[in-house]
Amino acid sequence: xxxxxxxxxxxxxxxxxFLIRLSFIAFGRYLPDDPRVEALLRYVPPAILGALIGPxxxxxxxxxxxxxxxPRLWAALVALLxxxxxxxxxxxxxxxxxxxxxxxxxxx
Amino acid sequence: MFDDSPRAEFLGGVRAELPLLLGxxxxxxxxxxxxxxxxxxxxxxxxxxxxxxxxxxxVVFAQLWSGATPPPVMAATVGVVNLRxxxxxxxxxxxxxxxxxxxxxxxAYLLTDExxxxxxxxxxxxxxxxxxxxxxCGTGFTLWAGWQLSTLVGVxxxxxxxxxxxxxxxxxxxFIALLVLSVHKRSDAWAAIAAAAAVLPALALPHKSGLLVxxxxxxxxxxFMRRFDGKTP
Numbered sequence: 001x002x003x004x005x006x007x008x009x010x011x012x013x014x015x016x017x018f019l020i021r022l023s024f025i026a027f028g029r030y031l032p033d034d035p036r037v038e039a040l041l042r043y044v045p046p047a048i049l050g051a052l053i054g055p056x057x058x059x060x061x062x063x064x065x066x067x068x069x070x071p072r073l074w075a076a077l078v079a080l081l082x083x084x085x086x087x088x089x090x091x092x093x094x095x096x097x098x099x100x101x102x103x104x105x106x107x108x
Numbered sequence: 109m110f111d112d113s114p115r116a117e118f119l120g121g122v123r124a125e126l127p128l129l130l131g132x133x134x135x136x137x138x139x140x141x142x143x144x145x146x147x148x149x150x151x152x153x154x155x156x157x158x159x160x161x162x163x164x165x166x167v168v169f170a171q172l173w174s175g176a177t178p179p180p181v182m183a184a185t186v187g188v189v190n191l192r193x194x195x196x197x198x199x200x201x202x203x204x205x206x207x208x209x210x211x212x213x214x215x216a217y218l219l220t221d222e223x224x225x226x227x228x229x230x231x232x233x234x235x236x237x238x239x240x241x242x243x244x245c246g247t248g249f250t251l252w253a254g255w256q257l258s259t260l261v262g263v264x265x266x267x268x269x270x271x272x273x274x275x276x277x278x279x280x281x282x283f284i285a286l287l288v289l290s291v292h293k294r295s296d297a298w299a300a301i302a303a304a305a306a307v308l309p310a311l312a313l314p315h316k317s318g319l320l321v322x323x324x325x326x327x328x329x330x331x332f333m334r335r336f337d338g339k340t341p
Contacts, residue, residue: 047326050300056280
């Protein structure tokens with residue numbers, strides 16, 4: 001049952017993604033060509049990513065932990081710094097995981 | 109003399125895409141590993157790379173699935189994450205206007221961030237020959253093959269990694285890296301900060317809709333802060 005739901009949900013997500021990519025290619029002449037739409041789309045990636053990061057850092061096992069003794073907060077700050085300096089996904093993940101493991105070893 | 113045979117255009121696309129795989133293959137490996145860490149079965153992680161075929165939204169998919177999110181909310185959230193592809197679709201539409209439907213469907217499926225980035229220069233500035241869509245096919249196919257293979261290897265590696273390594277944290281780290289790459293102006297950063305601040309209280313909203321509401325708050329704040337960006341990009 002659960003596997004069927006997983007498969008169908010994944011197929012739905014794939015269909016939504018495909019239709020977004022197909023939109024102008026297939027129906028270009030029927031879609032609005034508006035600079036305000038472009039301005040709005042610009043803020044979608046940073047906004048959705050900001051919303052995704054919050055719970056990943058501050059919610060551990062369903063509990064809110066927004067205090068300085070949350071190791072993920074400090075590791076995330078290290079990762080943010082490395083991301084700004086290197087602009088590399090790989091370096092950001094390496095630095096963030098390294099920082100988390102170091103903090104957990106030190107205080108764990 | 110410019111060689112505009114389908115074969116030459118396709119290979120040109122492959123060559124243009126190969127350097128981008130340097131960034132994509134590690135991301136595919138990581139996605140394979142973290143998909144398992146989020147609790148997805150291995151076959152689902154691999155299958156999502158061909159069914160959804162959009163890196164960051166696949167990470168979001170794995171994360172939402174592990175949080176027991178209702179399927180309609182998952183589809184809506186994945187859609188919002190991939191909304192930027194509207195811009196790519198609009199940018200290539202003119203060059204593909206006269207192609208038959210089977211080509212439009214295939215190239216729409218292959219239209220990812222990296223395939224678009226590597227092909228748009230050829231489409232926009234290169235000679236307007238009859239087979240130029242083969243170039244986009246070349247970048248798209250190369251990225252597709254690299255993404256499928258790296259996800260598969262990531263799943264095989266991930267199965268061997270113990271759980272107490274906190275590898276699920278790599279999801280947050282992936283988002284942080286992608287966020288920094290998507291911030292070009294001050295208002296972009298304000299959109300991210302506002303969404304991150306709004307999401308914790310918004311998590312109390314029903315049906316896991318807090319994510320979409322917080323993203324909406326971030327977009328509104330970004331649009332408002334736009335007037336303070338100044339003229340230079």
